[in-house]
Amino acid sequence: GAGVSQSPRYKVAKRGQDVALRCDPISGHVSLFWYQQALGQGPEFLTYFQNEAQLDKSGLPSDRFFAERPEGSVSTLKIQRTQQEDSAVYLCASSRELGSPLHFGNGTRLTVT
Amino acid sequence: GENVEQHPSTLSVQEGDSAVIKCTYSDSASNYFPWYKQELGKRPQLIIDIRSNVGEKKDQRIAVTLNKTAKHFSLHITETQPEDSAVYFCAASKQNFNKFYFGSGTKLNVKP
Numbered sequence: 001g002a003g004v005s006q007s008p009r010y011k012v013a014k015r016g017q018d019v020a021l022r023c024d025p026i027s028g029h030v031s032l033f034w035y036q037q038a039l040g041q042g043p044e045f046l047t048y049f050q051n052e053a054q055l056d057k058s059g060l061p062s063d064r065f066f067a068e069r070p071e072g073s074v075s076t077l078k079i080q081r082t083q084q085e086d087s088a089v090y091l092c093a094s095s096r097e098l099g100s101p102l103h104f105g106n107g108t109r110l111t112v113t
Numbered sequence: 114g115e116n117v118e119q120h121p122s123t124l125s126v127q128e129g130d131s132a133v134i135k136c137t138y139s140d141s142a143s144n145y146f147p148w149y150k151q152e153l154g155k156r157p158q159l160i161i162d163i164r165s166n167v168g169e170k171k172d173q174r175i176a177v178t179l180n181k182t183a184k185h186f187s188l189h190i191t192e193t194q195p196e197d198s199a200v201y202f203c204a205a206s207k208q209n210f211n212k213f214y215f216g217s218g219t220k221l222n223v224k225p
Contacts, residue, residue: 004156031211042119042202042215043157056211091156098211101147104156 004105006092012111013082021077021108025094033102034067034077035091043091049075050098082112115140117205119216127224132193134219136203137185143205146186147213148177152199160201161188193223 005024013019025032031050035043036059045059051072060067064083069075079086089109093102116139126132136146144165149157163170163177163186170177174193179186190197203216 033211033213035215040218042117042204042217043213044215045212048211050211059212099145101159101162102213104149104158106154106156 004092004094004103006090006105006108008108009106010109010111012113015083015112016081018078018080019082019110021079021090021092021110023075023077023092023094023105025073025075025092026096026103027073028096029094029103030072030097031095031100032069032075033093033095034075035093036061037089037091037107039088046077046090079110082110084112086110087112115143115205115207115214117203117214117216119203119219121219122217123220123222125222125224126193128193128195130193132188132190132197132221132223134188134201134203134221135185136187136205136216137183138205138214139184140205140207141181141184142207143214145206146177146179147204147206148188149202149204149215150199151202151218157202190221193221195223195225197221198223 034046037043047057049069064080066078089107091107092105119136147162151157176189200218204213206213
């Protein structure tokens with residue numbers, strides 16, 4: 001594709017609901033990253049995949065957060081039992097390989113009410 | 114882990130003036146420093162990057178300088194234009210490039 005695609009663009013969830021956020025990286029990009037961006041802040045690292053392998057998940061804030069990339073392309077970030085503090089923009093980024101620049105998607109703005 | 118600090122948080126300049134944004138990092142092992150521009154509601158876009166084996170890099174009106182000893186790097190925009198108005202983020206990464214640490218952003222406003 002032309003760029004990294006994320007869906008939905010906006011998501012409103014009631015506290016306690018589960019949500020799933022989708023990321024379609026640029027075709028052929030090996031590395032995929034999820035970042036969380038709170039209002040007025042820089043992106044914060046959540047997790048990283050190389051192909052289908054999740055090599056680093058040290059940034060996931062709790063065990064309610066889960067990410068997968070089963071076939072090494074599309075990735076899903078799942079948040080269970082959402083809390084208000086989960087409200088943020090979730091950015092997905094991909095790169096051709098380690099050491100290549102990151103290409104970001106437009107993000108999913110999650111609002112938990 | 115790495116800590117990246119960015120200053121100023123907001124910067125207002127007159128069209129045609131220069132703008133400078135500064136970042137410091139804490140981990141001397143960091144060796145890749147990209148800068149991203151994010152317009153309101155849009156994705157961060159890479160505008161320039163520098164690796165630790167060089168001290169300066171230029172691309173038209175944009176330049177980045179790196180001082181490894183002092184662990185700081187700066188973004189310089191010359192002849193600013195209204196379309197330069199956006200939030201700019203610096204970032205730092207180590208050799209394995211699997212984790213980028215971002216600054217808190219600088220909101221640049223270029224007044225026509």
